[in-house]
Amino acid sequence: DAGVIQSPRHEVTEMGQEVTLRCKPISGHNSLFWYRQTMMRGLELLIYFNNNVPIDDSGMPEDRFSAKMPNASFSTLKIQPSEPRDSAVYFCASSTPTGTAYTGELFFGEGSRLTVL
Amino acid sequence: GENVEQHPSTLSVQEGDSAVIKCTYSDSASNYFPWYKQELGKRPQLIIDIRSNVGEKKDQRIAVTLNKTAKHFSLHITETQPEDSAVYFCAASEGGADGLTFGKGTHLIIQP
Numbered sequence: 001d002a003g004v005i006q007s008p009r010h011e012v013t014e015m016g017q018e019v020t021l022r023c024k025p026i027s028g029h030n031s032l033f034w035y036r037q038t039m040m041r042g043l044e045l046l047i048y049f050n051n052n053v054p055i056d057d058s059g060m061p062e063d064r065f066s067a068k069m070p071n072a073s074f075s076t077l078k079i080q081p082s083e084p085r086d087s088a089v090y091f092c093a094s095s096t097p098t099g100t101a102y103t104g105e106l107f108f109g110e111g112s113r114l115t116v117l
Numbered sequence: 118g119e120n121v122e123q124h125p126s127t128l129s130v131q132e133g134d135s136a137v138i139k140c141t142y143s144d145s146a147s148n149y150f151p152w153y154k155q156e157l158g159k160r161p162q163l164i165i166d167i168r169s170n171v172g173e174k175k176d177q178r179i180a181v182t183l184n185k186t187a188k189h190f191s192l193h194i195t196e197t198q199p200e201d202s203a204v205y206f207c208a209a210s211e212g213g214a215d216g217l218t219f220g221k222g223t224h225l226i227i228q229p
Binding site for chain 2: 021033035041042043044045048058059091104106108109110111
């Protein structure tokens with residue numbers, strides 16, 4: 001398995017622009033998580049989905065942030081409009097929480113490093 | 118919600134010595150406590166985890182202990198090696214399909 005795949009790996013944009021980050025979870029995993037990592041705040045859970053349904057988005061910082069999961073193999077995190085304080089590494093992770101296969105382990109993608117100028 | 122505190126933020130030890138990282142959590146319903154290792158520029162990866170029905174778990178040079186009464190858990194690395202240098206994160210969750218709440222991380226430096 002190729003693991004969790006994220007794109008783009010690096011994104012540099014100007015303040016006010018729209019940013020879309022993409023994630024493909026591991027096949028068969030039915031939970032997907034978006035985390036943001038900064039030096040100051042560490043790893044923060046933004047939102048997670050179970051079976052493509054958003055369960056908890058209380059970590060989404062503002063209305064400028066939105067996330068979708070239209071099917072089991074694809075999710076997006078969108079920031080519109082972007083601001084310099086959104087600069088961070090955004091990680092997508094997936095896991096298998098149901099049935100006997102559940103281990104609780106999160107499998108992280110390589111991350112998308114976002115720089116907003 | 119859950120709150121996880123992790124200490125120290127930076128830990129420097131001599132190669133071959135032991136390292137201990139400690140975490141506390143706030144939600145008594147949490148029952149799953151993993152530890153992740155993140156090397157510079159890489160993704161976090163699970164190194165060991167423990168569930169609330171177990172007090173201690175060991176895997177070669179690493180071990181984790183859990184005290185549910187006091188709501189704290191610790192990571193122990195023995196005979197440290199240069200490749201142990203990384204940032205280590207503890208986390209907690211109620212299990213199931215919930216997301217993990219992470220501590221702020223500990224930068225472990227192994228001095229040659």
